[in-house]
Amino acid sequence: MVLASCSTAVLGLLALTGALHLAPFAALENLSPHWLGDHTWLTLPAAWPATALLAFGTVKTVSLTIRTWRELRTAWSTAGGPESAGGLSVSPDSHPYAYALPGRRGSPGRIVVSAAMLRALDPREREALFAHERAHLTGRHHLFLGVAHLAATLHPVLRGLREPLAYALERWADEAAATAVGDRRPAARAIGRAALAAHQHNRRDADHPRTVLTATSGPVPLRVSALLQSPSGTGPSGRRSRCVIAVALLVCLAATTDSAMHAADDLPTTVEIAQSDTASY
Template sequence: MMFAVWIPLLMPLLAVPAARRAAEWLPPRAAAWTLAGFSVVLAGSSTAALGLLASAGALRLPPVAALGHLSPPLLGDSSPVLVPASLLAALALAAGAFAVVRTGLRQRREMRAARAASAAADELSVRPDELPYAYALPGRPDRIVVTTGMLRALDAREREVLFAHERAHLAGRHHLFLATAELAVTLHPMLRGLREPLAYALERWADESAATATGDRALTARAIGRAALAAARVPGAGSRPRTALAVTAGPVPRRVTALLTTSAATARPRRALRRALAGALLVCAVLSAGAVADAAHDLHAGVEVAQGETGR
């Protein structure tokens, strides 16, 4: 068990760079789902591994052993590092639980504050503000928050691109992808490397949706570029919830280049190479989940032996 529980904890060292490269080769929508799902699997596996490690140490405590009618010497895996490792695992679990609750409450607080400041009768909430910014604000109902400064920076057709981009964020529930990734990072800090490519994939997903809605990739690229330039003239303009997405977010030059040089038939690495990398990611996920299952089986078997139930 002591060997198996380390696999999910150390897997991000290998898996995160591979996932980042895979995201570069996948269409935006597929990349976003891959990164978000991978974050959930790795964070869940590492958390379960910590729980098993903490449980293995707790079962050796006399009060816990007596409660479970266990004989600690028969539990197996008597490595001298087990008890201190179990203590560290318990502390990590407690810290992770605290961080998840704090992050979840902060996300909820930010969304509530943004909605309270963006009351509107319809989808569009226009703020009388010279600072140029706009973002998608999910809720009931979903809203697009935009300032008069941003509206003046764009012409009529470019505004349609802006609205189509933000509608794509709302329709795709992109804020949930970001919220999930942020919570995964609180559980396993090594997953931090997936957050930036995920945010980029979500922006590219919305870019492609806007290009499809308007039927003009060049117009979409120009509107995104002009909106970003307008926002860049006022650094820090427009605070928004961290999980709310905006057309000006991320590496805008890279996004504009992608719109001008790609189409529905984007040139990508050879299919065999993409499949090989996808297979590697699948192996990483299966190894993490399988290691947790193996560790859980070993712990359960040890408990049965300590309870004298091996004959059953």
């Protein structure tokens, strides 16, 4: 999100710098484009695509926000029926699905599950499924996924991070479910049978908002395989590798942030100099 914000800020600075080289916009700040430096040959060609990208990102962000709000509002209205109690909402739908619906206005959220999904699982597997979805709620995983969607909208190169993040969040909830039921095998069976039941209906996951996670999303075979294996801690070499990667990412983010802040600080200074030189002239 820091990278996406910095790239968006840089696009805005490029667009603003190009606008100030145009006489109508320069007149609003009482300066002459001549005093901004003779870089029109470079500034204007860079400003036009920056303006287009900034406008496109703004439209996409507004569209994503409106769409997400509508999907959540629809889910909230349908999940509060008479069969909803104790943080659990059961739908009479014949299509198997289950997802964790985040709360609003301070409410903790609830687990939404269809009757068909409950029929597909035995009691122990239902317990594991509920523990999985409850982990999504307590971990507020929808915020992670929402930030990833927003960052990818602002910076399209970051789209490749959404699927790995969703998989990591599902694995987080899988391990929480295995811990809650005290056995990894029922948790693995619950994930596998839930995914198989949903797949047999040959329907896309359209029963839930796109910014929430379901127990049947992602590469289910990999998740089941990980649950069937004994948990193993990360060795010293693995921890060192993760530390090196984390430090490298932090250095890149710090350099990106510093560049954006330097550019943001340099433009007002240039404008002030141009204004004072124009007044002196």
